Amino acid sequence: MGEKILYAFISVFLTINYGFLLNGLIRKIYARVGRRHGIPFYQMYIDLLKSLALRTNIRHGVMFYLGPVFRFTGGIGLFLFMPVIFGSELFANFSFSGDLLLLLSFQFFGTLGMALGASESGHPNSAIGVTRGLAQMTAVEVPFVMALMAIAVQYQSISLHEIVAAQQGGITNWTLFTNPLAVVAGMLAVLGSFMRPPFDVVLAPQEIPIGPPTEYHSNYMVYLQSNRAIYPLAKSILIMNLFFGGATSFGEMMLKTFLVIMWSVFVGVSFPRFRVEQSIRWFLGIPLIIGVLAIVYVQFFLN
């Protein structure tokens, strides 16, 4: 067990750093698409240092502390209960049979934590900010769960480990080829949880100066930013495990998650933002229909 914890620390540490650099790279890509030189790719680290170096900070009570902690826990938890690299003890983390259901609930954990923390900060607009976030999150989950269920039925399992194991042995065994409908539905739905355009109005900080993180600074900010590094990565590891055959080495993991994240980046730089109600309508449209079709397909044609 002790070893396991140590391994978990190592894998979290590596992944967070990978996430920071990846985020820097993505900002660079955004800048280059806009024909700008862009911020340095290591800017994240400086920002963290700066936030840590603030000399004063403001407290609003216990829940205010716990908000970012919950959020960070949501990201880390999502990461820790997944087998990151198939067959590697170091990166197996704490995955167990039935973890798929746990992962689903962990996605909400962060936003709910922020809801509690932000309401304690006394910011009058935090409630509407959190509500918008949760509403969109819920709309994202619906098609995503459809895709998950299609896969669970297909492999007769809700253990991520078994799902990955079933996809080993050649590229044609990936869900991508055995159940393309579920993959399409899942990939469309997951765009909503990468916090990039067109679905980032809920947190776009410059346009809407409201929302949960308004009051957070210094150390709390460090938590939130670390979460922003690890959460999309954890999400893309989940996608990789479900759809693209998992990874058997760190290099493969990096490549596949990179490509999954690039998918959201490409969509992000090409499309303008949706308003919240528009994006909810969108998620409950095409992705949901494809998701339902995927289940029908699995149920009646695959077995």
Next chain:
Amino acid sequence: MSLEDLYRKTTISPDGEEFEINPIEDYFCTDKPEEVKPVQNILEKFYNWARSESIWILGFGTGCGAIEMRPLMTPRFDAYRYGIQWRPTPRQANLLIISGYLSTKTLKRVIRVYEQMQNPKYVMALGSCTINGGMYFDSYNTIKRLDYYLPVDVYVAGCMPRPEALLAGVVKLKTLIKTGMAEGANDYANRFDWYKTNQKAVILNWDMPDYNW
């Protein structure tokens, strides 16, 4: 909120119960700001470097100059190169740019915003209006020199300064931070009473606590 709402008074609850409230004490912290002396060691130098390389500007524009700040985000000037980013809230920002004349009404808001920022914080003032009144030197409603009301780290002259001048101002601010000379927040805490006297001399209806955390 009007002036009378801020002081101690008796209210009647929906159940008909009478009780006394004092909004200034109930909702606001009345402590004064405190100076946090920087420890002169290598860590502080390192931190100062980090602060200077990560400047978060508060998106708050006053006067004509607010329009000159926008080009900084565009490809032509691209302030992001210098580690500058815009933040929507005073809690996270560490640079407040006063982009032009300040009417006393805006000054009141600016003071609130400035006080909500966390130490260390910097102020950059643009344009002749903040330096000596500029073309509004005879206006009934605008202040003429900002450094009487807030500690200013860098003035950028011009009417209006071009974005290049603004960038030059930021680079100057960076050197100030690196050498540890941009201690506006501590200055504000030290000479708090002086600043407050000046502020209250021009803001006629002071309907807020003395220090807005």
Next chain:
Amino acid sequence: MFQKIIEKINLKYPIDVVSKKSDKLMFLTVHKNTAVNTVQYLKDDLGFKHLVLLTAVDFLEQGKFQLTYLLNNPDIKIDIGVRVLIERESATMESAHSLWPTIATYQRELREMFGIDFPDSPGVNDEFILEGWNNTPPYRRDFDTKAFAANFYHQRNSRENNDPSAHMKKNLYPNE
């Protein structure tokens, strides 16, 4: 076009002065008592539905304020300004907020900047731009803005004021 409008108004309310500025713009000066009625007539019956602005001019020497209701008829694309002169001493004017609710904002501004009262206008005594002003209303011409600014706000003493043309002449063409 204007002639017809003037005739129609004249049947109901007296007009003192007509000053035609162009094919599209005309000013009528009317009595204080009938001013709001004239405006209402223009709005309800002659199609001047859009209130462009309500503003005031201070005629200090005559001891009068001149109010101008600038109206626009979007169908025939014509502007008419209805002018009315009111006494400067304890200036009051009938409120027109029953015609356009938005006019209350103009009246609030005039109340603050010129000290013209509009009884019954909603929120007319609320602060508009100035907060806690306790001096002569600043747009009145007997208010000395420069002296006020010099006394009230902290100055930077190094400031020099130059007359632009004299300054340029001295610096650029000293010999002429």
